[in-house]
Amino acid sequence: MRRGRGRPVRRGNCLVGSPRLHPTDRGTDESGQGWRYRAGMSLGVRFADMLQILLIRPGSTDYDQQRRIQGNLDVPLNAQGREEVARMIDDFRGRQFAIDAVYAPECEPALQTARTIAEAFDTKLRILEEVRNVNQGLWQGMSIDEFRLQQPKVYRQWQEHPESVCPPEGEMLGEAAERLHVAMSRIFKKHKEGLVAIVASEPMATLIRRYIDRGQLGDLWKAAIEAHGRWDLLEVKPEAVPS
Numbered sequence: 001m002r003r004g005r006g007r008p009v010r011r012g013n014c015l016v017g018s019p020r021l022h023p024t025d026r027g028t029d030e031s032g033q034g035w036r037y038r039a040g041m042s043l044g045v046r047f048a049d050m051l052q053i054l055l056i057r058p059g060s061t062d063y064d065q066q067r068r069i070q071g072n073l074d075v076p077l078n079a080q081g082r083e084e085v086a087r088m089i090d091d092f093r094g095r096q097f098a099i100d101a102v103y104a105p106e107c108e109p110a111l112q113t114a115r116t117i118a119e120a121f122d123t124k125l126r127i128l129e130e131v132r133n134v135n136q137g138l139w140q141g142m143s144i145d146e147f148r149l150q151q152p153k154v155y156r157q158w159q160e161h162p163e164s165v166c167p168p169e170g171e172m173l174g175e176a177a178e179r180l181h182v183a184m185s186r187i188f189k190k191h192k193e194g195l196v197a198i199v200a201s202e203p204m205a206t207l208i209r210r211y212i213d214r215g216q217l218g219d220l221w222k223a224a225i226e227a228h229g230r231w232d233l234l235e236v237k238p239e240a241v242p243s
Contacts, residue, residue, distance in 0.1 A: 051188070051236040053212060054092075054099065054197040056117070057205050058109035059084040060228040067144045067225060070201065071136035071170070074108035084229030085113050089120045097195060099123050103187065104199040105132035114199040130183035131208065133201040137170025144221060155221070162203070162220050173207065173217075180207055188241045202227050212236055 059081025063070040077085070092099070099121045104114030106127055118125035139147065148155045158165045166172045187196060200208055202223045210217060212234045 049193055051191055051193050052195050053208075053234045053236060054097065054195055055205055055208055055212075055232045055234055056088065056113065056197055056199045057227045057230050058113040058199060058201055061109050063141075064225075064228045069136055069139045069142050069144060069147065069224070070109075070133070071140035072107055072133040072201075073140050076108050077112050081109070081113075081229065082116075085116050088229065088231060089117060092117075092121070097121075099197050100191065100194040101126055102197040102199065103128040103131065103183075105129050107132050107201070110199045110201055114197070117197065117199070128183050128186070128198075130179040130186075131198060131200045131204060133204045134173065134176045134207075135167075135171045137167035139167045139170065144225065159219055159221055162217055173203070176204060177207055177211070180204070180211060184208070184211055188236070209234065 059077045061070065061075040061081055062078050063073070063075045065078065065080070099117070101124045102114045102118040102121075103126050104110045106129060110131075110133070111127075114125055154165065163173045187198075198208060203217075203220045205227065206217055206220060206223055209215060209232060
């Protein structure tokens with residue numbers, strides 16, 4: 001999905017297709033990268049009086065290409081994944097992002113992505129284990145397509161009501177959300193303004209996005225398949241910061 005070409009379309013009080021986008025708009029640019037901007041935000045502008053989170057999904061792995069459930073397994077980036085990270089770095093530079101810190105867990109795809117970005121922007125890489133991906137237990141390593149055929153009811157339940165599902169020998173989303181709260185509280189305490197990057201795999205990345213913008217979980221199967229190498233720019237509103 002592309003924005004910014006053709007005639008602008010009115011949506012609420014904003015014109016989609018102009019440099020000012022609706023606050024809930026998300027999509028991809030020509031390179032396939034994801035974005036999210038608040039209304040009135042111009043590309044490449046940094047707001048020094050607010051905190052923004054650059055939520056980054058790691059580049060692709062062989063498991064992503066094979067449509068396997070990766071969870072928190074240590075699977076390194078493949079050639080496509082390294083190219084995706086390089087494209088993100090070029091995109092961030094083109095938008096003149098000034099990244100104050102990069103946070104990531106010690107999980108191979110996230111850490112590899114985060115280290116490359118931190119080195120490119122000469123900024124600090126901070127390990128934050130609480131944002132490691134959701135432990136999907138015995139599901140990890142399984143083909144998503146085979147899982148859908150073998151366990152159609154569980155597949156649909158994870159698609160429609162994921163918070164009610166616990167993978168065998170894994171953790172529920174609620175448990176992951178509890179440790180995420182600890183992580184975000186730590187970040188909000190340390191950073192009051194500027195741009196902070198968090199590298200996290202799906203579905204943890206979706207939990208982070210929901211924590212900040214209070215949105216819906218959406219289809220986690222689709223996110224797991226499609227979201228590698230994509231990013232969102234999220235404005236931290238006061239109500240998202242724990243008192």
